[in-house]
Amino acid sequence: MDKQIDNKLYPIQHYVRIILVISFSALILDFIISFASIAIVKQQSARDLRDTAYLYINRLNGDFSYINHYMGWTLANDDNIKIMNNHDTDDLAFIQANESLYRRFVELQKSYDRNYNFFLYLSKKNVMLNNAPMGLSYKEYQELLQQIKAYIEDKVIYEQFYSRWSTIQLAGKFYILNVFLYQDNYMICLIAADDLIRPLRQINLGEHGYASLWTEDGSLATSPLSNKGKPLAVGQERYAFWNALQTKTTVKGEFDNASFYVKLVIQFGAFEKIMIAQLLIMLLAFIVACSLSFIMLYFRNKVLQPIKSFSYNLAFWTEDGEPLDIASSKIVELEKANKQFAQLVRQIKTYKIDIYEREIEKQRIQLDYNKLQIKPHFFLNCLTTIHSMAQMDMTEEIQQMALSTSVYFRYIFQNGRDFVRMADEIEHVRVYLDIQQNRYRDSFQYRIEGAEAAQDTPIPPLVLQTFVENGIKYAVSRDRPSLILLTVARSVIQDEETTVVTISDTGPGFPPEVLEKLQRGEPLDQSGGTQIGIMNTVQRLQYLYGRRARIEFANSGGACVTLYLPEPPADPI
Numbered sequence: 001m002d003k004q005i006d007n008k009l010y011p012i013q014h015y016v017r018i019i020l021v022i023s024f025s026a027l028i029l030d031f032i033i034s035f036a037s038i039a040i041v042k043q044q045s046a047r048d049l050r051d052t053a054y055l056y057i058n059r060l061n062g063d064f065s066y067i068n069h070y071m072g073w074t075l076a077n078d079d080n081i082k083i084m085n086n087h088d089t090d091d092l093a094f095i096q097a098n099e100s101l102y103r104r105f106v107e108l109q110k111s112y113d114r115n116y117n118f119f120l121y122l123s124k125k126n127v128m129l130n131n132a133p134m135g136l137s138y139k140e141y142q143e144l145l146q147q148i149k150a151y152i153e154d155k156v157i158y159e160q161f162y163s164r165w166s167t168i169q170l171a172g173k174f175y176i177l178n179v180f181l182y183q184d185n186y187m188i189c190l191i192a193a194d195d196l197i198r199p200l201r202q203i204n205l206g207e208h209g210y211a212s213l214w215t216e217d218g219s220l221a222t223s224p225l226s227n228k229g230k231p232l233a234v235g236q237e238r239y240a241f242w243n244a245l246q247t248k249t250t251v252k253g254e255f256d257n258a259s260f261y262v263k264l265v266i267q268f269g270a271f272e273k274i275m276i277a278q279l280l281i282m283l284l285a286f287i288v289a290c291s292l293s294f295i296m297l298y299f300r301n302k303v304l305q306p307i308k309s310f311s312y313n314l315a316f317w318t319e320d321g322e323p324l325d326i327a328s329s330k331i332v333e334l335e336k337a338n339k340q341f342a343q344l345v346r347q348i349k350t351y352k353i354d355i356y357e358r359e360i361e362k363q364r365i366q367l368d369y370n371k372l373q374i375k376p377h378f379f380l381n382c383l384t385t386i387h388s389m390a391q392m393d394m395t396e397e398i399q400q401m402a403l404s405t406s407v408y409f410r411y412i413f414q415n416g417r418d419f420v421r422m423a424d425e426i427e428h429v430r431v432y433l434d435i436q437q438n439r440y441r442d443s444f445q446y447r448i449e450g451a452e453a454a455q456d457t458p459i460p461p462l463v464l465q466t467f468v469e470n471g472i473k474y475a476v477s478r479d480r481p482s483l484i485l486l487t488v489a490r491s492v493i494q495d496e497e498t499t500v501v502t503i504s505d506t507g508p509g510f511p512p513e514v515l516e517k518l519q520r521g522e523p524l525d526q527s528g529g530t531q532i533g534i535m536n537t538v539q540r541l542q543y544l545y546g547r548r549a550r551i552e553f554a555n556s557g558g559a560c561v562t563l564y565l566p567e568p569p570a571d572p573i
Contacts (some may be wrong), residue, residue, distance in 0.1 A: 016293040021291040046249040046266050049203060053264050054212075056199055056349050057253040063112055064165055064256065066135055066383065067189055068178065070108060072163075074101075075182035081120070089127060098129060105131035111383075115195035117140075121148055121186040125333075129186075135192070140170040148188065151179070165258040167193065174221040175212070176260070193222045197262060201225070208267040209248075216259050246356055267356070372494045404435045418544060419568055422488065422499070423455035429464050433484065436472050443474070444482040451488050458568050460544055466533040467503040467561045475558055482506050487503020493564065496548075503561040509555035518553040544568065 074079065080097035087094040105118045109132040118131040128145050136144065144513040147168065168177040174193040179186055193213045200211035213221040224231060248267035255261060386401050408431050426448060433446045468484060476482050487502045510518065517524055524535055541549045545566065 015227065016296060018151075019289050019293055023286045027286050030349070033353075034305040037353060048281055049205060050249070050251050050262070051265055052203060053200060053251055053253060053262070057262060059256065060196070063258045064178075064258070067108075067112070068163060068180070068257075069114070070406045071178070071180045071187040072182070072191060077185050081185055084120075085124065089125065102131055106133065107402055109133070111346055111402065113195070115191050117190040119144075119188040119190070121145075121188060123152060123184045125185065136190070137171065141174070144168075144188075144190065144490075148186065150181070152186070162489045164259070165255065165260070167215050168258050176213075176258075190273055193260075197222060200262070200264065205264060205266045209265050211262065213260050214263055215462055221260055270396075277307075357489070365391060401435065401438050404431050404438070407431050408435060408456065418460060419458035420461045421455065422451065422515075423457050423458050424460060425488075426451045426455070426488070428462075429468050429486065432465055432468065436476070440476055440478065442481065444472075444484060445477050447486070448485040449485070449487045451486075453491050454488050454499050457490070457565075459499070459565060460540055463540070463563070464501065465504065466537045469535065470561075471503065471505035471507065471559060475505035478508075493566075496566050499565045501565065504556065504560040505558040505559045510553060515553055515555060533538045541565075 032253070068273065070140060078101065080101045083097040084094050084101075087097075101120070108114055109118070114133070116132070117136060118133055119128055120131055121128040128148065134141070147170075163178070163179045164178055166178055168175050168190075176191050176193055176196055178189045180188075197211050197213055203211070205211065208226060210226045212224075215221050248265055251264040251266065253264075254260045275343075386398055390398055397461045408428070430448060438445075464486065468486065471484050475484070483506045485502075485504050489500045491498055491500055509515070514524065517532070538551060541563075544567065548569075550564050552564075554560045554562075
């Protein structure tokens with residue numbers, strides 16, 4: 001009975017139906033998996049980009065707040081302004097006071113952004129002076145002067161701008177303006193709208209994504225450019241058929257005490273192209289299957305059927321006069337081809353999902369790295385320290401602190417490479433420790449040993465600072481002196497040149513539960529926004545070195561971290 005079932009014969013239409021069902025099912029399954037995978041990737045990418053945008057907006061709010069405070073304090077307390085009001089513009093005292101005020105605002109400009117323009121308008125003398133290097137053309141400067149005079153004369157219009165960041169148009173270009181008044185003296189801050197959102201335009205928002213500023217009445221205040229630098233018809237993109245098929249995410253961010261807001265449009269056209277390309281490939285396979293079925297039917301009607309009829313006719317010419325039992329064999333080749341095709345589809349899907357997951361992980365690691373570069377609390381602490389020094393007339397300490405802070409942030413924001421020289425990274429750590437010593441005074445000391453032996457060795461940027469910063473955070477206390485020790489050595493481990501970096505402190509060390517997880521390689525809890533730096537550094541080393549680099553954590557009279565960094569690969573993973 002089983003033998004008869006195994007030898008059961010099927011017509012060729014049966015195999016044609018099997019091929020069509022398999023092809024159609026694979027096409028539908030591929031569409032579902034592609035749509036789900038792309039939706040997950042887009043959702044996570046949009047959320048990460050939204051978080052990055054909010055971080056930048058919060059940083060700008062902090063910048064605006066401090067600049068407002070600085071301008072208001074200068075108008076009310078700076079003796080240079082009083083001197084300028086009491087002397088003619090060509091007097092030596094007036095010129096010297098103007099130069100002193102100029103130097104102060106140059107330092108402020110360096111600390112924030114060179115695109116900020118600062119002006120002082122003395123209404124009694126009807127003169128407007130730039131207090132920092134000016135990025136305006138003469139025509140724009142003249143228009144600004146005329147508009148400031150018009151605002152002052154029209155008290156109703158001036159109330160809209162007083163101590164509030166607002167938009168203004170000069171020579172057809174939008175600027176962000178803030179005006180402060182004290183005793184007929186006006187302090188003015190001005191920055192181009194395009195310069196203000198330039199960092200947001202450096203974020204990858206997709207092929208058709210863009211970042212822009214909008215006024216309260218819904219007018220565009222920046223150049224209509226996509227983040228790829230291409231001209232963009234903002235407000236008309238919804239009429240394009242292709243853009244209508246693409247999903248997009250719009251993020252609006254409000255600024256504090258401002259008459260404008262930022263809008264980010266996140267639109268990744270590449271995802272839809274990938275899905276369409278893959279569907280075209282599967283559709284091509286479906287068309288091939290249909291063509292093969294048509295060929296099989298054609299072959300049956302034009303070849304097999306005549307042969308079968310001819311064989312049937314020949315059956316009557318046997319010796320016994322009985323018809324021959326001629327049966328068609330099963331089409332084994334097609335059955336094998338179906339199995340191989342299904343297996344190929346599964347492999348393609350598995351490989352595609354693996355690529356998506358790796359891309360998600362790569363974007364998450366890069367975002368965490370960008371988050372580590374934005375340290376508003378450290379920046380504000382530096383400004384607070386400088387302010388305290390200013391109250392105590394510590395001129396030299398203020399100059400050193402401002403210079404160190406400028407060098408520190410210039411290194412962070414300008415460094416986008418995977419590897420830097422060990423000497424540059426050590427110098428950055430030294431600047432960071434000098435800044436912290438200015439804050440904590442005699443609360444801790446630090447030593448850096450052996451750096452000369454490996455000064456040209458490549459190392460990922462900000463790796464050392466992560467663990468040094470951890471030591472400062474948990475080991476330094478004003479109640480007792482502490483020591484931060486950083487040693488660098490070169491050695492051969494398992495026939496490979498390796499740089500060994502040890503960072504230790506004399507603090508309380510890692511908590512037992514944290515140390516146990518670190519030694520076992522388990523992830524730490526980052527839900528509270530802490531311990532991001534350590535986990536991000538571990539993941540970055542895995543991403544850049546694979547499993548060739550390792551980190552050892554221990555408590556030895558305090559926290560101790562040892563990094564074993566081999567020569568970087570020619571092509572990072």
